[in-house]
Amino acid sequence: MNVKILDYRTFVILAFVLISTGCFVHAQVPKGGKEISDELLGLFFEDINYAADGGIYAEMVQNRSFEYDPTEQQGWNPFSFWEYMEPGYSYGKISVETSNPVHKNNPHYVVVDAEFIGNYEEHEGKSGVGVKNLGFDGMVVKEGDTYNFSVFLKQLSESPITLDIGLQGTDGTVLAENKIQSTAKNWEKYTTTLVPSQSRDTTHLVILATTKGKFAMDVVSLFPEKTFKNRPNGLRADMAQLLADMEPKFVRFPGGCLVHGDGLHNMYRWKNTIGPIEQRVEQRNIWGYHQTAGLGYFEYFQFCEDIGAKPVPVVPAGVSCQNSGGTWRIGGKGQRALPMDEMDEYIQEVLDLIEWANGPATSKWGSKRAAAGHPEPFNLEYVGIGNEDKMTPEFKERFTMLYEAVKEKHPEITVIGTVGPFLEGEDFDKGWELSNKLRLPMVDEHYYIEPDWYLGNQERYDAYDRKKAQVYLGEYASWGNKLYNAIAEAVHLTAIERNGDVVRMASYAPLLAKKGHTQWSTDMVFFDNTTLCPTPNFYVQKLFMKNSGDHYYENVVKFSKKDTTLAASTVMDSKTGDVILKMVNAGKVPKNMEVNLSKFKNRGGNAKLTVLTGDPEAENTIEDPGNVVPVTKAYSVDKNFTYSAPAMSLSVIRIRTKT
Template identity: 45%
Template structure:
């Protein structure tokens, strides 16, 4: 939904049918707050690129998603290297009519379409001249099938060749999944002629609407016919682009009014081999390299996607640039720095290869901005866009966990780009987390080198976002700017969106430091999810925005041009001691535990277990793992199981020492010692040897979402017994490993539920008062606008709902609602509903005579 602003003040609310729980929450006694706005002062300017979107081909976001192609595995390139379950005919089945017979084989030989499109389908036909006898294949599309809409046109193309001098007749049918082959459109009749690859095409007009369609291509007669690049494309793509975007998904992205589009990843960028495409090694996973993705679509490579499926490059760099232009966003490509991340954690020490990638990056800038007389500008023009795309920013690398190795290579990229294109802003990064040794070292290097901008990424619990509204208040105003390229609260409930909204008020307040921000991931196919949360969900025929989408859309369409200084009161939250039981767990590891003791601060023994009498004191918190007493210890032996937690003790324990002896027996990680355990979603655990045994950290889980409290690079050895002690005193935790202090932290940050920021829209003169009330009580707020003359009526924008509400395909309880309030003055009182985000647009009073 697009909001049209008119001269007045308004509120837009996301509402839902009240649940009993929410009705009860709204009966909570209101809490009094104050909000003071210094309307005569100016805060930081807010760039047009403050908020944008980040697209990565995760969760089937491209093929079967934003890329509008309806045929899955259209060029028969699926392979076990993509996914162990894949084969070249995945999504295809043999089919025959009239008693026809034949064989369908995927070939990889000199008869291929071209060097990068290596596989093709060969149909060996045993039929006769009877036109009813046809043999071929049927494609199942994505999700439940091929989705078509009555009256809409769908363009079919195929590359084919035949060994029959008289030609081979093809029948192409668009039909339902049912055995009766209910026709969804009149069939196409095509005659393939000649034994050279030729492109054939036709158009279907759908007779009826279906979400379970199939496409069958069958051949009559005898001999051999070869097929490749079997494609079915809706004519009605976004902006009518050939080889374009699925309209409903693109429209939802465009409705966000994004200031930039970051692409193509993510972990796609800095994983896999950095080598150029070379046969016969084409079947291995390669890093995403932009030159593989341009030119005629049938000449582009496919690749093993990092997220466990095959990715075509039908949606390539040209299409990304075009899409950014179509939605009015600044393009922001990310290129590999030859230091792998996302768990691969290795460097490529090949100077020649590094120089090739640096040159590829320079060529990319020329492709985007160069004149048509340049080598790569000419290629852009040949693809249909002679005008430059106006590239101004480029990011090098993504979430590298080897900061020194990364920065050495980043520096070479940066120097080469700035030498040839000084107008381009080169963006560095700070690794995959919001804090820790990698983050600290990366920022140290970035500051020392006076880097223009640093890309930060983090995914944390809602509590973390509520606690860290002031994260950027203390950043060095003279240092690099921040690009918050990936962030999200760890779920898709409305409470997650509220926490994100509260955090975003801090981003805007620090708009002089945080220059760009994008929630991630952007898209998720409900049948192929590798990561959650996500902003926009879809299947083969419909899409819907999550509660976070509604928050992002609200902020992105009502940013303002400058911050107006303001201050709100806060309600002190009591700081209770850390309380809870204890737990033991593993993650993809077998480990043995023994001699578990809990000693109070006064020296009393609260709990002791040497497992000589079994494990009767322990309760399985999850269904994962295989626990048993073995050789006098409590052993978890399943190295494939994740989070195998068992718990013991009293949830009211506080101020105690937890002691345990632990031994890793086998597997990829170490062990997990839990304390402060409330339930399966709320606890602390010391994760020793986590993340593939690359680092160790204490994580805090709140309603299932985790945040890191402290970490270092400790690794765990196999078959070595470790002596572990965790000292809990109030909110202070001190950790000891083999008698030596490992680290300590104080969990004393307040998850303040009432957050606000005020901005000004220069075009309308409006003050935009943005308030988040992420608690179960209404917030009765006295608002003082200072010395400003305002119109008496305001329009509001509010997101309000049950904190556990989730938008789904069948129900979107979080929906916008507009309302109007009166009696606005320099000072007035407004009650912000429980669990709500409210934007109040306050117009200057222009009715008074001078």
């Protein structure tokens, strides 16, 4: 064998080429640290507080398929949020029917009979018979933007019927208008576009028959063309971008209690949420409203891919919520289990999910993903089974069956178990017992608790056995959206980073809450149709997400350990070589911290400092969303320096390698 030794000049040139082409992507990692999870912080999404329909899902028509029901909210019916119209002395009638729907999964539709149309020239404004949709607290439109309208129609009279499709202000001003003509005797989808001449915060959609006739109508939809990434059936652009800018490592979906549902009939079944929207199964939301499933599994996975986050779907463990039936009390007896003779079919449903996400386009379920526009696999790595479940014998039996089936068929998938809704107690202990028995790779812990607990329990994960399951802290918050709550959570996050070798992932919850429609008081982002209001809690999460690392170092930042109002963590991102210091002061006065960067070569000089601070009682509101925001500036550091942490603050110092 002839071995050619490169001369120095050749070696330098080769090294330069490799570096410039990205072949060398990791910086030298100093000794003395420990590897931690590189996917530590992400997002938890649940359709609570109108987070999906009327929220991040960009559909503007409420009750678009006439499926609202009084069992969801008192007074609701299939015609809720619609108004019947007979302008210009026209008259007719309208009814909700079920005899011949667009699809069996979408049983209700409206029949409009335009019996007489007034003379347009004799009356001010439009003449016709039709309906108006009020949207979710109205519809926001922008001048010059395009809005895509679609509807399924079926002609029930002999002659074609002309329909005026328009956007109308609350004062009656016509902002945009176009025409379609119903001609098909069977259900057919019709589309048009609307471009408003003015911007309005409260607009309604009007569908008006201007010629006599009878027709059936269903799945009435209006989407802004400018959705996030311009996806059809997509997401509200500003809200999705706000989340994307956080740079989360993963997104857990479709929720918590939403998953196992209010009774077996209400469990979230992923297959009901894919395919054409007219074929998806709508149902009552466990939080007391309606979910169209327009934001379904394909859209969740697509969003994860669009923002570079790993998908973490959670499926029921074959049981419903223990608080089913509206009991909502600790130890409620509402948990119901799927009959054992249905478990084989349900296990296959979970296995089919993995094939749908990862299988080739030629497989049965992979082909359905490909038909939706994504022939490549989604590269699913995690599946959660169960959510905050009561550890009954029925749960344990069904969870074990599901876990063993996934483990056997898909050993490449990490299954995440559950250990109940609290940080301790009977379900927590029994959940960990089951985890240890099955040797689960990961379990999902949840806790909502007062902020002082986070200050006094910074060592929670220090003593966790590293030989047992890793932890996904799937839901946590400190019962409030004031700055003090956020700073207490920042203290906890420094401990999470310190224990990033056993805590694999963590996500604050809930994520989104619409003004006037909240079922949960503590949330990360409040919003209405025009404004996003990130809370101080949001900014803490974002600062930790955007300044994460994969190696943790002790004793870089020193302070009195007896002072529970102080906390700090030091991580290094091996991809960039940056060293990141996070220092938290939950006290009422500034306090000094001593920083020693001697572990890290070529560090010092220019850095970037971001500080979130203010009155501990301060919070952001829809009216003043910028009351508490982080401030970033250039900052100079030495090998050794003293940092004065402001009262009630999170400070992040990002230090790059000297050049």
